[in-house]
Amino acid sequence: MAWPALAGCTDPPAPEVVWRRCLLDSSELPGADLTRAQLRDASFQRATLTDAKLIEADAIEARFVSADLSGADLSRAVLRSADLTRANLQRAVLVGTDLRRATLFRADLTDADLTGANLAGANMSGAMLGGARWTDGRRVCAAGSVGNCQ
DSSP states (O other), X not given: OOOOOOTTTTSOSOTTOBOTTOBOTTOBOTTOBOTTOBXXXXXXXXXXXXXXXXXXXXXXXXXXXXXXXXXXXXXXXBOTTOBOTTOBOTTOBOTTOBOTTOBOTTOBOTTOBOTTOBOXXXXXXXXXXXXXXXXXXXXXXXXXXXSSOO
């Protein structure tokens, strides 16, 4: 099913950019500042977003399948029902991030910070959590933790 592209899909990355329903698969956006960006239902499959700022971004139902978000700051972002299957989230900051019903199947969350993140209903099957700071802000997941924090 093809959706009409909303104005802004060709806009350069910037804080508060509106990329709703945009197809940005395989985009190269390392270090991009997408603070408070509107990314609902956008697709970033296999995109490079290393060290990007997605602080308070609205990415409900966005697709980040196999995307590289290592070192990215997703603090307080809304990623409800987002698909992060096989995403690289190593060292990502997910403080206060809304990940309710998100798919994190086989995602790499090694050394990520999940302090205050809401993981209710999230699919964490196969997610690598070694060294990640857990949602309580105190516990650090043991090396080799997969699917849940040990």
